[in-house]
Amino acid sequence: MVLEDAKLKYIHTWGSLATSWGVNKTMAQVHALLLVSTKPLSAEDIMETLQISRGNVNMNVRALIDWGIVQKELVIGERKEFFVATKDIWELFKQITKERKRREVEPVLKVLADLQEIEDDSEEALEFKKVLNDLSKVTTTVNNILDKTIKADEHWLLSNFTKIVKK
Amino acid sequence: MVLEDAKLKYIHTWGSLATSWGVNKTMAQVHALLLVSTKPLSAEDIMETLQISRGNVNMNVRALIDWGIVQKELVIGERKEFFVATKDIWELFKQITKERKRREVEPVLKVLADLQEIEDDSEEALEFKKVLNDLSKVTTTVNNILDKTIKADEHWLLSNFTKIVKK
DNA sequence: CTAAACTTTCAATAATTATTGAAAATAAAA
DNA sequence: TTTTATTTTCAATAATTATTGAAAGTTTAG
Known part of the structure; x- marks a missing residue:
């Protein structure tokens, strides 16, 4: 080719x-x-x-x-x-991550928080709130990981995750 | 509501x-x-x-x-x-991650590797290969992170990343 | 200023993707 | 087996999303 x-x-x-x-x-x-x-x-x-x-x-x-x-x-x-x-792929990756986080992850957290507001203590409502809460927890964790990734420099991320990944 | x-x-x-x-x-x-x-x-x-x-x-x-x-x-x-x-949100998250990785991240690596095969040592070709190589590197890192995430249990991930994120 | 070069906008249209619904296939009951 | 309930398929159609291209807007040069 x-x-x-x-x-x-x-x-x-x-x-x-x-x-x-x-x-x-x-x-x-x-x-x-x-x-x-x-x-x-x-x-x-x-x-x-x-x-x-x-x-x-x-x-x-x-x-x-x-x-x-x-x-x-x-x-x-x-x-x-x-x-x-931008030719620096690491920079490119960070920029895309940052934007998707801002545009797509953060609004999810907002919606989940809003929905939690429901005032109802029935068994069913509590189950629903638990699902929402669990979704928030996982999403928040992801959001934090992305935050840290954006702030990290290439060397830091690669070496840190290499450690984690090889564990 | x-x-x-x-x-x-x-x-x-x-x-x-x-x-x-x-x-x-x-x-x-x-x-x-x-x-x-x-x-x-x-x-x-x-x-x-x-x-x-x-x-x-x-x-x-x-x-x-x-x-x-x-x-x-x-x-x-x-x-x-x-x-x-599946009501276990952590399990759900892992499952989605696993599938998207398999369906969408791994094929990218395959394509990038295939394209590297080009036999041309001109200045321009080398630049192109560098871009491909950088893309592979970042994608591989992401892929490894996802791998580890899939294998991790909830507690491990949350505590580990909390440490990292608070750093 | 006016004209030319270039960019932006957006209604019309094309292309893509999702959805319907009825017929065919399958599975369970009689 | 035959009948009935249920699921699956898929061509037709609808809904959505992307693209065009020409007119309007903007900027620079003369």
Whole structure:
């Protein structure tokens, strides 16, 4: 396989995988493209490589910037905008974790806490509250792990978890 | 809020949240319903509570069984099938983690390894391989953490991570 | 200022994914 | 065995989500 094919295969595979994690296919592909590109790309470049419309590129690039994993980059002598992806994978991982935590884990905790408020002491209500409480407990633990992960530096995490994992 | 309303609110909220994690809304709702139910439910019960068709119930219940988080339960004197959800939330969390790891994390590692195989030593190819290698490294670490989590018992995980998290 | 280059928006449309419901298959009862 | 209850399948359809493309908006150059 030649390099360009490998890159394309990577981009397309990434797109399909994204779906199972609730991520838009095109967004994953745009990110993958920027990640393996050695130079900043313009909207045109992305349109052409992925064969998608200008509007689609714009929306997905904005979303990626919003996630903090893609940045605008100025190219001298060029008027239009260029984009690059964070190449530090550890940083990328932390950023994605941080955003998903904020957008998707924390709201779950909020909902669970709200539901706990019910005033009813029947046997059945207590059972329901127990389920909610257990869900909160596990979710909180996960949330704390993610917090620590975000703050950790790569070396710390790898070595720490190696210890734990080898236990 | 009265108990039944709280349960329904929980079921519907869970359904919406599921979408951002790539889980079918109805599947999440069926699971939530079984989780907060104090007794085994039949296909009819689920159809009625969630207002969905028989075929839909059947497909989603099968999927949940396939994920290992719902079981059939025999009710004496009844001919039809009844279903219950694993009530142990820690067990539930481990089961989901295990399945997602198997279905979605491991295939990623496979793809990354395959792509590494490219025979090209140009500057650009080396950069590409570095990205792939970094992705593999982070994914492997995550995979190992998940492995250990699956094998851990609740107490071990909570206490261990509390230590780490408080660090 | 005006024109050109470029970006953003969003209603219309396409593509994907989920759901229905009735027929076929299966299993239990008579 | 035949009948009846129950589950499964799957083509048709509905609902959701993603994409297009052209018009409106914005920015920079002249």
